[in-house]
């Protein structure tokens with residue numbers, strides 16, 4: 001496909017997404033009806049689509065409309081590139097840009113920074129003078145990080161195994177097990193290093209949330225909101241630690257047994273009904289459902305889907321999870337609260353409200369990771385009674 005044809009494909013996919021079709025579904029639909037597209041074409045179209053969703057407000061302003069075409073015109077203007085070679089009207093290329101398709105100046109900072117207008121004041125109160133740089137970081141794609149699975153390999157062995165398959169990875173400062181992939185990211189899932197369980201795809205700050213726990217042999221650890229199980233596997237990579245994985249939606253745990261098998265990291269799945277018979281636990285990780293604001297680079301549609309009402313609902317769910325889990329911990333155990341959000345309402349405010357309502361509890365650790373430091377944005381706090 002020519003560069004112009006890739007843009008035309010992105011325009012069609014974006015129109016579907018703006019019409020309400022989920023991002024991955026729309027990309028898959030396009031790939032199915034475009035058998036002529038090679039893997040490089042698919043990757044390039046995907047990059048166009050994700051970039052346009054991350055920057056939906058600013059590209060729409062620059063491109064003159066919130067349509068697939070407007071977003072792609074805005075993308076090209078934002079990159080300072082010429083439109084005429086791409087919007088040529090030739091075969092498979094988008095039609096020539098008309099005089100009506102003019103861009104305009106940004107109305108607000110939130111529009112320039114691609115944050116929903118209602119959210120910008122909260123973003124500023126959470127992040128202070130870092131709000132603008134964090135919002136700018138969210139306009140760009142996330143790096144690819146790996147976790148070295150210490151059950152199978154040490155860091156240098158994993159780096160060498162990846163290098164043998166033309167995947168260049170270097171240590172990331174956020175966590176001792178974290179690697180940042182510099183070259184060959186698209187080869188990871190087919191690589192022997194990945195298939196043999198030497199490495200897992202996992203953001204460095206997600207690894208750091210687990211590394212912040214003092215995990216010793218013999219501890220019984222519950223990952224209460226295990227989801228796909230990324231953190232369960234990181235927990236289970238600690239020798240002698242017994243990991244129980246739970247999720248209110250058991251479907252989300254579906255792939256965890258095969259992932260645990262590949263990693264050589266035993267994890268026991270626990271249903272909601274079985275929790276009481278396994279309690280109390282020494283450590284509970286509550287990686288709570290949240291806005292996902294710390295991972296909006298990877299899942300940018302979430303940035304535009306979030307509403308004030310949903311944010312309020314999430315904070316209520318977060319608080320209720322903490323309250324529920326506080327009765328499942330041994331005396332002297334650690335309740336670790338975590339989110340992949342950078343909004344104070346979901347982080348410090350939830351923990352502070354819990355501590356005010358439960359004076360026997362205290363906080364022993366708190367940290368926030370911001371996207372400006374090259375990881376996803378995450379928060380964690382350790383609570384003890």
Ligand SMILES: C[S@@+](CC[C@H](N)C(=O)[O-])C[C@H]1O[C@@H](n2cnc3c(N)ncnc32)[C@H](O)[C@@H]1O
Nearest residue numbers: 225226227228229230231248249252287288289
């Ligand atoms: C942030 S995700 C977990 C991500 C996962 N820990 C990981 O590292 O990949 C939050 C999870 O919480 C689950 N969840 C939502 N509401 C819940 C609730 N009330 N109790 C327990 N889990 C819940 C969701 O199904 C979702 O899988």
